[in-house]
Amino acid sequence: MTDVLMAILVAGFTSGALYALATVGLSLVWGSMGMLNMAHAAMLTLGGYVAFTVITSLGLPIALGFAGAIVAGAVAGAILYFAIVRNLLKNDKSTFEANVMIATVGIGIALENAILLTYGGQPLKQPVSIAGTFRLGPLTLPWQNLMIIAVVVVMMVVVSLALGRTRMGRAIRATAQNRDAAQLMGVAVNRVYLQVLMLSGALAGICGVMVSSMTQLSPPLGNDPMLKAFIMCVVAGLGNLPGAVAAALGLALLESFVQYALGARWGFPSLLFVVIAVLIWRPSGLFGRAEIRRM
């Protein structure tokens, strides 16, 4: 029984770590810009494929595969800003939220199809994987899961330090809390938006590598984690980063337990039940502010 429980916990924490990485990227963009980035899934997929190309096609070390995924995600975020967001911000602010959501749906579809055209539809094996297990007392744990959890923890610490301790982080938090006041302090909010999209893209890139290392590379790779990340964002309260991490871990553990107890097909519906319940009883999310400041 202990083995089963540990297996569920390891699976839950691994999924939770992956969801947290996807959720934080989404939540960061929403919290600071009021923008629902529907291209986040495709950016995640892009990261996975870029790491695959760097490691497999170019024959470079795995570390450079990670670096490639981070750079590709950040560049995709920058392109999204310059091609879409900057132009939409020049228009009527009241229509920004809806317009940018529709525009990023289009960008996401285009990027996913570009990946399909480039790499084909056949699933590919992500070379970022560590085979084997290790024993911790009576427990046997897969190195792969441990690597994923470790990478995500490192990324969370980096993001936390970047937001909490750096000038850029203070500007991002200030813009999220009060855009006009941030401008009065001398913060160039458009530059902040660019930084946020690049940071979110970099997180999506890493997440893509991690997700594909657990499954396989395919063009719709990012759709499932992004869908679940949306659910976790809503449960946590849009824009709340610590809440997003807590919701990701909690819901991933719930999903793992439900999958074990009731069968795999009940995992996703259980998340939907939770989000519906939260929306009924706490529409602003478990950790959300009652009012979210928009553009």
Next chain:
Amino acid sequence: MTGAAAKPPVLQLDGIVSGYDGLDVLKGISLTVHAGEFVTVVGPNGHGKSTLLKTISGLVPLRGGQISIDGQRLSGKPHETAMLGVAHVPQGDMLFAQMSVLENLLMGAYLAPDKAVIARRLDEVYALLPKLADRRNQIASSLSGGERRMVGIGRGLMMGGRILLIDEPSLGLAPLIIDQVYGVISQLSRAGRTILLVEENPARVEDLADRLHLLDDGAIVWSGKPAELMARDELLATYLGG
């Protein structure tokens, strides 16, 4: 402030027009503020006082006229205006609610060139507003109205700007707290700060302001010394309800 007007203007407004949507709120306002001067714009609610300060700091787009700081024309972008030394203490404080008092103050010094300058300004703010030092780790949203106003002023001072724009500092505060807030503003003025303040009640600034402009329906209808306005019962009755 004798002789202040002989110095070159820190802030110069030439016929500025601005507003919201299709409506012009400011209809050609011109005024100057010289170094070390304390200038006040008074007027009834809804006649453009806050819009005036927001237009100067760039939060409301300029539709006509021009605004200059030390002779340099403003671009209209708020962050560039802040770089030129305009420190705006907005109405309602507009603090960063989830940040601590200290973080709010540090955001004021966002453009400061180095840590030594930030530390010096922080010491100055704590000397002027000692309560902020006690509250430095408290989250801004948990502060009282008077404390929030002090943080707003402190954050403006942390900007180290050439001119301080203060929007209705008495709004929503108890009389005792208003006296404290104006006590701080008085100290700033005596220390030689250049201040443009908007206020509904001219009696608040009677002993503080060097010059006073009366704003009505987006236009300046009278300018002079505060004491002169207070002696003009017909002006007070017409524009400020007595």
